[in-house]
Amino acid sequence: MKRSKVIYWIATLWLSLGMVATGLVQLLRLPQEGQVSPPGTYGIVHLGMPVYILGLIGVWKMLGVAAVLAPGLALVKEWAYAGFSF
Template sequence: MTKRNKIIYWIATLWLALGMLSTGIVQLIKMDNEVTMMKNLGYPLYILTILGIWKILGVIATLLPKLPLLKEWAYAGFFFAMSGAVFSHLANGDGGKDLFGPILLLVLTFVSWYFRPADRKLISVNL
């Protein structure tokens, strides 16, 4: 892995971790803005607890060394959560302000996943 790729990986991963951790905490404590947004999107409020817990666990998984299978699951979870957020906002007719955060986290998820070092990847086995 080149030094450039390592730098890209760590910048994307740290920003992704910060974004997921902060939104996870906001969802867990059920801040008024999050509650209003979920009601506006038509989701039950208990989804905030589920998303908050899984985001925080995903951050831990992506930052810990090794555990490549767990990291794959975390990245997949981030992708599903953020792409679901984008489509939910689009279906609700929300504007760019509501789409910016989920799209940014979706891009950071992809960049972090793509540039991850070899020891953070699953080993490919040809059968």
């Protein structure tokens, strides 16, 4: 049982680290968010979406990480994992 908990926490922390890193990039609206776009522009604009969506997605990612790392809250964690997968 202990081995499975260690594997769970390693995977959870790895996912959380990735979500925090990309969430910060989106919150700060760094041009690197859209690497296929010309320098100085945002890749999300090429998808036909406004730039302010980056801030919303960044906030949602941070809230999802908080939900995943919080004890209990099984239903909220389930929705956070679903949101990460979408």
